[in-house]
Amino acid sequence: MNENLFGGLYRLLAKNQLKELRQELTDMAYADIADFIMDLDDDKIAVKIFRILPKDISADVFSYLETDSQTVIVQSITDSEIERLMDDLYVDDAVDFLEEVPANIVRRVLANTDKETRDIINRFLKYPENSAGSVMTIEMVELHDRLTVAEAIKSIRRTGVDKETIYTCYVIDDKRHLVGTIPLRRLLLNDEDTLVTDIMSEDEQLIFVRTMDDQEDVAALAKKYDLLSVPVVDTEDRLVGIITIDDIVDIIEEEATEDFEKMASLLPSEDGYLKTGVFSHAKNRVGWLLVLLITSTFTGQIIEGFEMQLATIAGLTACIPMLMGTGGNSGNQASTLIIRGLALGEIKMRDFFKVLWKELRVSLIVGVVLGVANYLRMLGVRFLTGDNVTDSVILVVSLSVVAVVIVSKTIGCTLPILAKALKLDPALMAGPVITTLVDAISLLVYFGFANLLISI
Numbered sequence: 426m427n428e429n430l431f432g433g434l435y436r437l438l439a440k441n442q443l444k445e446l447r448q449e450l451t452d453m454a455y456a457d458i459a460d461f462i463m464d465l466d467d468d469k470i471a472v473k474i475f476r477i478l479p480k481d482i483s484a485d486v487f488s489y490l491e492t493d494s495q496t497v498i499v500q501s502i503t504d505s506e507i508e509r510l511m512d513d514l515y516v517d518d519a520v521d522f523l524e525e526v527p528a529n530i531v532r533r534v535l536a537n538t539d540k541e542t543r544d545i546i547n548r549f550l551k552y553p554e555n556s557a558g559s560v561m562t563i564e565m566v567e568l569h570d571r572l573t574v575a576e577a578i579k580s581i582r583r584t585g586v587d588k589e590t591i592y593t594c595y596v597i598d599d600k601r602h603l604v605g606t607i608p609l610r611r612l613l614l615n616d617e618d619t620l621v622t623d624i625m626s627e628d629e630q631l632i633f634v635r636t637m638d639d640q641e642d643v644a645a646l647a648k649k650y651d652l653l654s655v656p657v658v659d660t661e662d663r664l665v666g667i668i669t670i671d672d673i674v675d676i677i678e679e680e681a682t683e684d685f686e687k688m689a690s691l692l693p694s695e696d697g698y699l700k701t702g703v704f705s706h707a708k709n710r711v712g713w714l715l716v717l718l719i720t721s722t723f724t725g726q727i728i729e730g731f732e733m734q735l736a737t738i739a740g741l742t743a744c745i746p747m748l749m750g751t752g753g754n755s756g757n758q759a760s761t762l763i764i765r766g767l768a769l770g771e772i773k774m775r776d777f778f779k780v781l782w783k784e785l786r787v788s789l790i791v792g793v794v795l796g797v798a799n800y801l802r803m804l805g806v807r808f809l810t811g812d813n814v815t816d817s818v819i820l821v822v823s824l825s826v827v828a829v830v831i832v833s834k835t836i837g838c839t840l841p842i843l844a845k846a847l848k849l850d851p852a853l854m855a856g857p858v859i860t861t862l863v864d865a866i867s868l869l870v871y872f873g874f875a876n877l878l879i880s881i
Contacts, residue, residue: 431461438470447477455482459489472501484513492525499530507537515589516542517562517672520549524559557643558636560676561657561666564589568596568621570604575617581609590669593654596621601663603633603656633658636665643668644676645770684768684852724749724861727868741875744822745868751795751826752833752867753860759784759837760859764851767841777842784838785831792830796823817879824878825871832870833863 437446450458458478465471475498478486487495487510499507511519511534523531523546535543545563552558566588568577577594585591594612596605605625615624633656634643643655647670655673657666686709701709728745763780766772772780800823807814837859841851 431464434461438474443477446474447479450474450477451479451482455485456489458482458486459494462486463491463494468497468501472498476502476506480509480513484510484518488514488518492522495522496526496530499526499534504533504537507534508539511538511542515562515564516545516549517560517589517669519546520559523550524554552636555640556636557634557638557640557655557657557668558666560640560643560672561636561668562589562672563666565654565656565667566591566594567664568594568607570596570598570620570622572621573617574612574615574619574621574624577607577612577621578617581612590654590667593652594621595656595664595667596625597664603631603658603662603664605631606656632656634668635660640676641680644673644680647673649770680768684764684850723865724868727865727872741818741821744825745871747799748822748825748829748867748871749864752829752863755788755791755830756833756837756859756863759788759834760841760854763838763841764854767845767851772842774842774846777839780838780842781835784834788831788834789827791834792827795830796827799823799826815879821871821874821878825867825874828870828874829863829867832866833859836863836866
């Protein structure tokens, strides 16, 4: 609980001064009101606080609540309250809520909405998950291309109160084809008799996405063109909705979280850490760990094949963890940068050989630095401790460090791009996957140098 922000509210609640509490809440930001409601330990009190909110802000506060809190409220309020809440909610917020709750809650909510709203929500729910259509809203400002500036401003004044955003206006023709966009600022600064089509800049590229496009593409477009909202059209280029910046931020957060989970070899989770059950956590983690456990058999077999030789030459065995760790870390460095570049669109498939050439040069520099450092380190350790490690062993280990870094970074940069080419998520080729693969290759390189230089 944020004592500084909510301390006064809790004192009013403890004294049951609901009128004063209602006034305090009215002066707060919607997100802060939602935080206060979610901070309450008692669900009945949370519902009570929600009910005392002014009707003109309750829907906005509801949209900021987490799904669990939303569900508790909907289960506790009356049918008439649900109807009013759904009428006041923006369609995209209503759809986001209904996508996360059990079927019985969905049925009750839809049963208490008017037919027009119900039809719109059902249409949204049919779009594939994570598509542009599933996250768009239909509350945008539409201006017909025949309107003058004065008529357009009059239309915005009449309908704008129900729109999610009015900063960008979308111009359509008789068949609802999207023909252009106009910032509200441009409307206000032009003469009233000017046609809206005359103030759409001819050199501006019309940016839009289609309903079936992936939501990640939406976020990439918004970032590239600095958009506050992205129009969504159907297969016939008819305007059907927009995706606003608040939803775009949510998309970026969701996609980033998913990539982090995949890079750690976790199955993506729909809920937060504390709200995910123990068995769900275990299920999300055990799959990849089993795969990696089985594939590590190859590493064990390689070490076992050289077991007798390792026992006879001092220093070889002790350096295995260092080599495997260096290789895994080197591969992960490269894969992380490439995965990020692919996600942001900085790296394309055609850049494969550019990336490979750059990483080869980087890995050579890094490998030589680490190899020399290791050579000096092992000499120093031998001098200080009196170990009987031979010069040949020190040379083998140092050369192996150089080779392992080069091989690891090469693998780390190529696997994510190859995954992208195969229509797989590049984030899968990171973390434990890279480490497991590099471990086996590091050992092969190590024992190859050992065989060559000291004949084990």
